[in-house]
Amino acid sequence: GQQLNQSPQSMFIQEGEDVSMNCTSSSIFNTWLWYKQDPGEGPVLLIALYKAGELTSNGRLTAQFGITRKDSFLNISASIPSDVGIYFCAGQGEYGNKLVFGAGTILRVKS
């Protein structure tokens, strides 16, 4: 089946630094989504991407849908302590299909 490889697995960075994480797949996706999950809560949608090459920002977050449709990255600029959490990428093949999730990137920020 479809699988996503998300990296890095975890990051421990200094407050104010930029962060980058990515997901790759062996198959093509039509939709890429990025979520953040805080401990004990459900994932919250950060950015949704629907078109190859699309670059979308949400505040300090920027995500891109790779041209090959097999990858996506998420950047966080000027990290702050509340950015701490687990970030998941998710891809959808055909519209209406179930999402495939990456394993998550654990982000820790030291102030």
Add this chain to the structure above:
Amino acid sequence: GAVVSQHPSWVICKSGTSVKIECRSLDFQATTMFWYRQFPKQSLMLMATSNEGSKATYEQGVEKDKFLINHASLTLSTLTVTSAHPEDSSFYICSARESAYSPLHFGNGTRLTVT
């Protein structure tokens, strides 16, 4: 917009009892809802897909008689864990989308502990 409410947020039950978890889309009608299970420090594992008015589609390895799903309306889906055992203890999360072209929005999850 796109708020999904899940209730209860946590529940403790005795082994052998059943527990019902509700998932509601508050400001949109959800044609499809999904139920996930998440183990500590792991990603979300899809259990089943629930379409309003029809039977749920379960993923391989998920017992449909143990995890009963009902999607009676466009804003409500329920997951009932029947005859719960300690190994059913987990974090259960529902999600919903308005259409096949809409992104998935998640509830806040339910922490189930079976003693």
